[in-house]
Amino acid sequence: MEILTQVHEKNLVAWAKDRPEVVVFSGDLTGSTEIGLFKQHYPDRFFSLGMAEQNMMSFAGGMARDGFTPFVHTFAVFMYRRALDQIEMSIAYPNLRVRMFGFLPGILTPGGVSHQAINDVGVLRTLPNMTILETGDATDVESVLDVAQAVDGPVYVRMLRKDIPRLFPAAERMQLGRSRILSRGTDIALVTAGICTEEALRATTLLAAKGVSISHIHVTTHKPFDDPALAQQLASVKRGVITMENHTTVGGLGTEVAEMMTEHGIGIPLTRLGLRDTYAHGASREYLMKEYGLDAISLVRATERVLDQRFNINEEDLAGVRLSQFSGEMQLEAL
Amino acid sequence: MSSSTQTETWVERATRVARGIRRRALQLTIEKNGCYLSQALSSADILAVLYTRVLNIGPSQAPLKPPPFAGVPRPGLHHLGADYNGPRAPQYDRLLLSAAHYAVAVYAALVETGRLAPEALADFNADGSSVEMIGAEHSPGMELTTGSFGQALSQAGGVALARRLKQESGKVWVFMSDGECEEGQTWEAVQALAHHRLDNVGVYIDVNGQQVDGLTSEVMNIEPLADRFTAFGATVVTVDGHDIEALERAARTRHAGTPLVILCYTNTACGVDLLEERKPNLHYVRFKSEAEVNRYRDYLRKM
Numbered sequence: 001m002e003i004l005t006q007v008h009e010k011n012l013v014a015w016a017k018d019r020p021e022v023v024v025f026s027g028d029l030t031g032s033t034e035i036g037l038f039k040q041h042y043p044d045r046f047f048s049l050g051m052a053e054q055n056m057m058s059f060a061g062g063m064a065r066d067g068f069t070p071f072v073h074t075f076a077v078f079m080y081r082r083a084l085d086q087i088e089m090s091i092a093y094p095n096l097r098v099r100m101f102g103f104l105p106g107i108l109t110p111g112g113v114s115h116q117a118i119n120d121v122g123v124l125r126t127l128p129n130m131t132i133l134e135t136g137d138a139t140d141v142e143s144v145l146d147v148a149q150a151v152d153g154p155v156y157v158r159m160l161r162k163d164i165p166r167l168f169p170a171a172e173r174m175q176l177g178r179s180r181i182l183s184r185g186t187d188i189a190l191v192t193a194g195i196c197t198e199e200a201l202r203a204t205t206l207l208a209a210k211g212v213s214i215s216h217i218h219v220t221t222h223k224p225f226d227d228p229a230l231a232q233q234l235a236s237v238k239r240g241v242i243t244m245e246n247h248t249t250v251g252g253l254g255t256e257v258a259e260m261m262t263e264h265g266i267g268i269p270l271t272r273l274g275l276r277d278t279y280a281h282g283a284s285r286e287y288l289m290k291e292y293g294l295d296a297i298s299l300v301r302a303t304e305r306v307l308d309q310r311f312n313i314n315e316e317d318l319a320g321v322r323l324s325q326f327s328g329e330m331q332l333e334a335l
Numbered sequence: 336m337s338s339s340t341q342t343e344t345w346v347e348r349a350t351r352v353a354r355g356i357r358r359r360a361l362q363l364t365i366e367k368n369g370c371y372l373s374q375a376l377s378s379a380d381i382l383a384v385l386y387t388r389v390l391n392i393g394p395s396q397a398p399l400k401p402p403p404f405a406g407v408p409r410p411g412l413h414h415l416g417a418d419y420n421g422p423r424a425p426q427y428d429r430l431l432l433s434a435a436h437y438a439v440a441v442y443a444a445l446v447e448t449g450r451l452a453p454e455a456l457a458d459f460n461a462d463g464s465s466v467e468m469i470g471a472e473h474s475p476g477m478e479l480t481t482g483s484f485g486q487a488l489s490q491a492g493g494v495a496l497a498r499r500l501k502q503e504s505g506k507v508w509v510f511m512s513d514g515e516c517e518e519g520q521t522w523e524a525v526q527a528l529a530h531h532r533l534d535n536v537g538v539y540i541d542v543n544g545q546q547v548d549g550l551t552s553e554v555m556n557i558e559p560l561a562d563r564f565t566a567f568g569a570t571v572v573t574v575d576g577h578d579i580e581a582l583e584r585a586a587r588t589r590h591a592g593t594p595l596v597i598l599c600y601t602n603t604a605c606g607v608d609l610l611e612e613r614k615p616n617l618h619y620v621r622f623k624s625e626a627e628v629n630r631y632r633d634y635l636r637k638m
Contacts, residue, residue: 063497
């Protein structure tokens with residue numbers, strides 16, 4: 001599997017070249033949110049707003065009213081927590097074209113509780129007019145700008161940085177409200193988002209080898225959450241649905257799927273993997289994913305519980321899995 | 336128009352508009368059994384000067400009688416609030432109302448300057464009307480949605496930055512209340528306006544020294560305001576907020592490279608001295624008895 005670095009940093013510069021309406025706001029995290037190259041290339045379209053996020057969000061709303069599209073970059077926590085009222089009154093209510101790039105979603109940082117955006121999707125999903133996207137690989141990161149920019153209203157993006165795997169072919173770009181169906185099966189529907197998709201793929205490879213028939217769906221649009229293809233997958237499995245998210249199990253992907261199942265009358269058990277109504281702490285990504293049950297072995301155990309079977313898969317087996325690119329289309333052909 | 340209004344000076348006109356704002360606000364307070372009256376009394380002269388002299392704006396683009404509430408902002412729905420302040424054009428100024436609780440004073444100013452029909456005030460705070468008590472961007476004269484305090488100055492910064500990039504000559508005027516100086520975001524905003532040298536922003540602040548719980552000096556002191564704004568990088572002018580000529584002169588202060596802040600010290604009972612007796616609890620005025628209503632009705636007749 002290919003690992004790319006600084007994907008957003010490079011992509012944003014190329015993408016913004018002929019889009020003079022796009023301006024970038026930095027909250028004193030220029031290097032940390034991969035906009036240093038943008039600043040270098042387009043100094044006239046880069047604005048430093050400092051450590052003053054409430055002002056930064058309202059400022060972005062004001063600029064959007066006059067025809068520009070501010071791309072606000074900072075750590076997610078400093079937007080949806082520190083400046084929620086500003087997002088609501090200065091951006092969401094007037095339905096303005098502001099793009100919010102929230103970095104360090106979930107437990108992606110050793111920075112601890114102050115830096116970990118564990119409930120951003122849950123909080124922002126309650127805002128009318130808000131579109132919420134999440135990236136899970138390099139292709140998602142490259143194509144999310146087009147998806148966001150096509151929305152006539154505010155967009156929040158859970159963004160990845162630094163080293164990112166390419167799970168999906170570069171040509172298979174993210175689409176608004178359309179999930180990526182990675183495999184189709186009849187036992188279990190597995191719905192994952194963000195970094196959990198890569199982690200889940202380690203387990204699904206081995207589970208498939210053990211004869212488990214899994215529908216694996218990668219979600220990139222948290223709101224609106226109405227992909228008919230996803231609903232169809234949920235309705236087509238017999239034993240249960242499992243969600244896996246880098247977020248608390250309250251208000252995020254697990255809740256979205258629960259709502260969808262209820263609305264469609266899908267009456268099978270739902271298992272939600274994620275932070276179980278708890279804050280986290282500062283440690284490595286791998287350590288925290290294991291501690292909070294967001295790793296591949298946790299998914300294997302959850303699958304065993306749903307199916308009431310044991311597969312004799314251990315952590316060494318999972319560590320040995322080598323991932324290759326997953327193409328939705330290729331998987332379809334394989335079926 | 337009578338011949339006397341055709342020959343009146345701008346100061347006379349502004350004075351007349353200010354008096355009209357006070358009269359209409361008191362009338363609404365009586366008719367609607369409650370209103371943000373003291374805010375209208377303290378700000379009447381500031382708004383009168385803005386609408387008659389300071390603002391470089393074109394004629395209203397909105398109907399004299401505002402249509403009912405048409406829904407929250409969504410693609411394809413054009414809100415009329417800002418249209419009452421004239422067409423949006425590069426050379427024109429913009430007025431951004433930060434203290435949305437002053438809506439009644441703005442509506443009255445629009446009526447007094449011929450931008451809104453007097454009958455529109457009958458819909459003030461009526462169900463389904465866009466002439467709301469606190470208002471949002473569908474309400475006459477309001478470009479922003481600002482009932483949550485301290486956000487307009489930051490939004491003004493965004494508008495001003497955009498206008499600078501587009502090389503527009505029009506200025507961005509903000510009307511604020513002094514209570515908003517208790518909000519941290521106000522200082523974040525001044526800091527950013529100064530840092531980005533946004534000298535196309537001018538701010539009138541109604542320093543009436545009063546907030547919901549009572550006197551600002553007792554609830555949360557904000558003084559010395561002039562020193563604070565100066566320290567944050569603004570050019571500051573302090574005026575008597577009921578001195579029409581001083582209010583106008585302040586707008587012409589040179590402030591190259593910095594935002595302009597005009598501190599207007601005002602009295603919440605100005606023009607209706609009867610109200611002095613109710614100080615300092617004047618945030619929202621509702622008369623308590625028929626006898627009290629009658630006293631104010633008598634007062635209104637003489638205004």
